[in-house]
Amino acid sequence: MPARFIKRFATRHYAIAALAVAAAVGLRLSLDPLLGAQAPYITFIAAVLAAARLGGRASGLAATVLSVLSILYLFLEPRFSFVVAHPTDLVGLGLFAVIGIAISLLEAPGSFSGRLGADRLERTGADPVGTPLLRRVATVAAAAVALGILASLLWNGLQRSTNAERWIEHTYQVLNAASSVRSYLERAQTSQRGYLLTGSDQYLEAYQSAIASERQVRATLRLLTADNPVEQARLDEFDQLLRTRLDMLAGAIELRRQQGTAAVADLVRANRGKERGDQLRAILDAVDNEERRLLHSRAMAASAADSRTRWILGLGSGSLVLLLILAGGAIERHIHERNQAEVVLARQSRLIDLSHDAIITADGNRVITGWNSGAQEMYGWAEKEAVGQTMHELLHTSSSTPIAEVDRILAREGRWHGELAHTRSDGRQIAVESRQVLQRDDAGQPAGYLEINRDITERKQAEEALRESESEQRRQREFLARLLASAPYGISVCKGRDLVFEMVNPAYQAMVGPEVQFVGRPYREAFPQAAAAGAEARLQQVIETGEPWIVERFGAPIPGKPNAIWDGQVVRLPSAAGDEPSILAIVWDVTEQAATEEALRLAHEKLAGILESLGDGFVACDREWRYTYVNAAAERLQGRKREELLGQDMRVLYPDATAFLVRYERAIAEQVSLTFEDYYAPLKMWTEVSVHPSADGMSQFFRDVTQRKRTEEALRESRSKLEAALASMTEAVFISDAEGRFIHINDAFATFHRFSTKEECAKTLAEYPAILDVFLPDGTPAPLEMWAVPRALRGEVATSAEYTLRRKDTGETWIGSYSFGPIRDPDGRIAGSVVVARDITDRKRTEEEIRRLNTELEQRVRDRTSQLEASNKELEAFAYSVSHDLRAPLRGIDGWTLALIEDYCSQCEKYKGKGREYLDRVRSETQRMGHLIDDMLQLSRITRAEMHRHAVDLSRAAESIAARLREANPQRDLEFAIRPALTAFGDARLLEVALTNLLENAVKFTGPCAHARIEFGTANYEGQTAFVVRDNGVGFDMAYAGTLFGAFQRLHSDSEFPGTGIGLATVQRVIHRHGGRIWAEAEPDLGASFYFTIGAEK
């Protein structure tokens, strides 16, 4: 906070300075038209004064600096620049600065800065005397400098003014001289002319004198203008002209003198002299003009110097007047203060003598200057003896604070008070309470000391005595208090029948609670409940009878602690006669102890409850083996009532339980707990007993474990069976725990891993990477984490993972098929793994063999197929040539036979009849052969034709065939019953061939029937749907049905029904090519049915 204030005040100073200077600038600028460059400082002096007055010293100094800058920039020539043209200005500026500083320094630190100054003093710890001195010196110096500068400026100004005056005077002299020359010349000319006209010597004399005067004056003029080379040049020219002019004048005078007026008249008329005269005048005019110009400029300079001097004088005297006013004010103030101080001093000095206190004054060196009657009385020396003596030497001052320290405090703070020891004139030492004040002179140096001392010897002695007796009592009290405070017991003292508490110790307070107020209150108020419960009466009894009360487990209902229980003792204290008796109670809180005891009791009960509710039998017996405790379960297990057992010796009760008794004896003898299981035949019971000997006998827990035993037996049996099964397995079985240690391996494990015995096998997974290389089916090495056991331990399950294994030592390689999976504990965590591995090297080899054979077989099939294809091609070529070449000779035979018949039978009777018949037979056989060939070709074509399967509308195909047949056999009564919309998936052309053959057959074999009925439809035959072509024709004997579909097989003679025996073979071929089946049912004369199926639609 102070720092903020200081800052704010400082800112304020500068703000004041800036405002004042700104006002001054404004004012001065507004005065500019009036003053011009004159009097630049006039307004700023006022600004510095105002700033110093209002804002104190700092403001004044700031305003001075700002003013100097403003003046320099704004008002000194050249303006608006910081350059100073005249040294005088620099001096003026310096003077202004000095005056400004002086004004500021004369001003007290100021209304705002007073506090600021004090603050600064405190902070720096500077000597307070130093600042006024500095201020004073600075003020005087500033004043001296200011006066000096002012004086030098004034001197300089006056000098300049005088110079300017002198120059003006000089110019006037020159002008006068020039004018004299001119007038002398005029006079010389006039005189000469007068002589020429009159010839009078009077004129001649005047002429001569004018010439002489002129020469004299001209010499003066030359002297005066010696500093001006222009004027000198003009004078030289003037001299020359003048000389010729004077020669002319002299010449004219001589002419007049010798030849007379006439000759001169010509000369005058010629007027040659006028020209020269004009020239001379012109030169003189020029000199005049020059001098007048000089005169003007010098007059201006003089006036400027005067003006400056006047300003300096004005400013200087103004500043001095200001300084005088300020100084006068300061002196006035000082004198006033001093007068007041003197009045106070006079008033005080009257009091001094009246005081009983010793009042002593001393000078700066502590030489006594004043000594009042109190001092005389106190120290025994009279004033005249004491004055002039050095204080400490006279009084042998000693102090608990060193004297040097006292002086330091005085120098720093101006005052001190404390206790001192002084020695009186009679040598007695006295204790003194001393107050001392340091006085300072104006320079701040110590000027004197004022000491007021009071004799406090007696008071000190009394205090000392008191202190000693008090300290003894305090020690006792403290001891007691400590005792009471540190006692772990609650201690209280009550007095009188009302049992008013006189004292309680902290422990007591703590037992009851800090909020309860005891001292001064009767017991019944502090403990209303306890009092009501009879405690008050009991305590009163102690007071009356003096018999102590031993407090035991006293439930003291305390406010806030209703269940508190106390132990302790209350006794009556011995009391002075007449005094009311008091009692002392020493108590301690046993609440927790009591609670613990209660808890213990409850625990006992609980234990008994537990023992009773136990499923296990529990008995306890003493050293004599007599039952001391039997629980319910023990009763049940032993089959005897508690009453029968308690107090009885168990050795007597169970004499045949030797196996048990022996162990009990051992447990007691060795003092160790034993747990064992044994069978007790009389009860037909397996018992698990744990016996615990103790100092006063022993206790036994026992339980019926018959069931468990049986289970274990069964488990053992099943385990051995399992082990036997595992041992007999050809698969390697290994079970590991979660860490990959093998818990169980069977014999096959050893065989599988190429160990000779099971014992030789490594028992942890970690050992196996050193024994085996394992490869994945693709031949890459399997890292350990890819082996079966780690995979199973990660929870993976596999049924036929294959690995190739290689013994590192022998290099033997085999292939294993692994099944594995994790074993989980009841929580579902993986506790181990089970792996079954089978050597499938042989199987693999067999598989490899089969694969090789298959490949071979496929190759063979391919070979066969290509052979077959080749033979097919051959067959095709054969069929082609049959169709082409075989028919040509037939055609020849037929043709030429016919030619024979036509050409010869008609002419030759001999060949008619039989001959003709033979030839006809030749032809018919030939044609039959042609048909045979055609049918064979068709059969062959059907076999070879490529199949193009589509959905084929068989009904429509049958219809069109039927139409064709009806047309071909117009004489026949043919009825076709064709079931519509029967479709099959197959090759349309081939199916049409088949259908055509079947229907043609039907037509053919119904030939004898008056009304032929031919059906095409479907029929259910042995559970499957088949197409059927049925007729009511001649039928056939089913005995021959087997050969029905063979090529060239016929059931009828050619004469009955002509045919080649290839039609049904063709049909069968078509059906077979479709993957279907064809069969027939018939009975002679009852018609025939041909059934066929077409392979499934694919």
Added chain:
Amino acid sequence: MNDRKVILLIEDNSSDVDLTRRALEKGRIANEVVVARDGKQALDYLWGEGAHAGRDVSDLPAVTLLDLKLPKVPGLEVLRRVRADARTRRLPVVILTSSKEEQDLAAGYDLGANSYIRKPVDFEQFTQAIAHLGLYWLVWNEPPPKVKQA
């Protein structure tokens, strides 16, 4: 009319040649029958080469009866060359063969045969077919215009 025109019979089997001639006679077709025994001879005749050098090539036969199974140059090849040559490409060609193979039929028509007749074994039918054929090609059919010589 086509009286002067010849019938070119390309047939290697002499029995068939005679039977054909007989059939033509039976059908009262009197045009001259030129027989070529193989494909080469046929082409020589048509193009005026070899034994037939100097023959007026522009004088095309009224019809050519072409057997497919021929020595030297097979029938279909003869047909292909005939159709490929500008001089003979308009020649009426009737394939007359024992074969009823689909592939032959297809190839014959593809190569531009004008007709395809399968020789029946029954000579009466054969005669009938030839008679019809002759009548058709020699009487009813307008012969193609002569190919202008380049």
